[in-house]
Amino acid sequence: MVGIGRFLLDRGAARGERADRSADAGPRGPGARQGGRAEFDKDTLPKIKQDWIDTGKAKLIYRDFPLDGLALRAAMLARCAPPERYFAFIDTLFQSQQSWARNDWEPALGRIAKLGGMSEEQFKKCMSDEALGNAVVQMRTTAANEYGVESTPTFFINGTKLLGAAAYPVFDKALSTAQPKT
Numbered sequence: 001m002v003g004i005g006r007f008l009l010d011r012g013a014a015r016g017e018r019a020d021r022s023a024d025a026g027p028r029g030p031g032a033r034q035g036g037r038a039e040f041d042k043d044t045l046p047k048i049k050q051d052w053i054d055t056g057k058a059k060l061i062y063r064d065f066p067l068d069g070l071a072l073r074a075a076m077l078a079r080c081a082p083p084e085r086y087f088a089f090i091d092t093l094f095q096s097q098q099s100w101a102r103n104d105w106e107p108a109l110g111r112i113a114k115l116g117g118m119s120e121e122q123f124k125k126c127m128s129d130e131a132l133g134n135a136v137v138q139m140r141t142t143a144a145n146e147y148g149v150e151s152t153p154t155f156f157i158n159g160t161k162l163l164g165a166a167a168y169p170v171f172d173k174a175l176s177t178a179q180p181k182t
Contacts, residue, residue, distance in 0.1 A: 040165040047168045052175055064136045065143050065152050070101050073127060075136045077109055080126035081116055089116050 052058035064079075066072040074093050081089040092112050093100070100108035106127070113123035126132070143149040147156065155162040155171075158178040162170070 044165065044168045044171065048171055048175075051172070057179065058175055063143060064139045065149060065154070066136060066140055067152065070105050072133060072136055073105060073109060074100065076126055076129065076132050077113060077123075079132060079136070080113075080118070080122070080129070085116055092116070 048058075048060075053060055064075045066075050078086060078089045078093065089112070092115065096108070096112065100112065102108075109127075110120065110123050113126070114120070118126070143154075147154075148161070151163065153165055157171075157174045160174065160178065162174055
């Protein structure tokens, strides 16, 4: 099996390793190449999922890499979601990024939390969870210091860094090269 590590979080949210929840829950989420995240999610990621993840040839692991305080809050919100709702939170955060990635982020993220089934009390507890915030920041620091991550998205395929949300042929070639020979 090939391991794909993905550090990402560009004023949005992504799945990190948290309390042994499924860090390899499958590929979804943002990609930010020229042409936009929508193209990456629509074209490249489904092909990677179909050809590599669903077949068991590769595993995708998300890790948080917030680039600013708003991204940190969004990452925290996604991490507070129940595991079965995590990807729905991710999708909603990216689809509504323009509304919450502004000065008045708290009410916007609060609405997303409410739509996702969180009470106002749960949302406030999540946003004030200093340990969670520190864990997300530490994940970013580790990625930067130990792996040289500087931007999002950044992928690692068996330790080889792939910057940006490249087209499917680039991923397919990198994954094929990393695949153990049988």
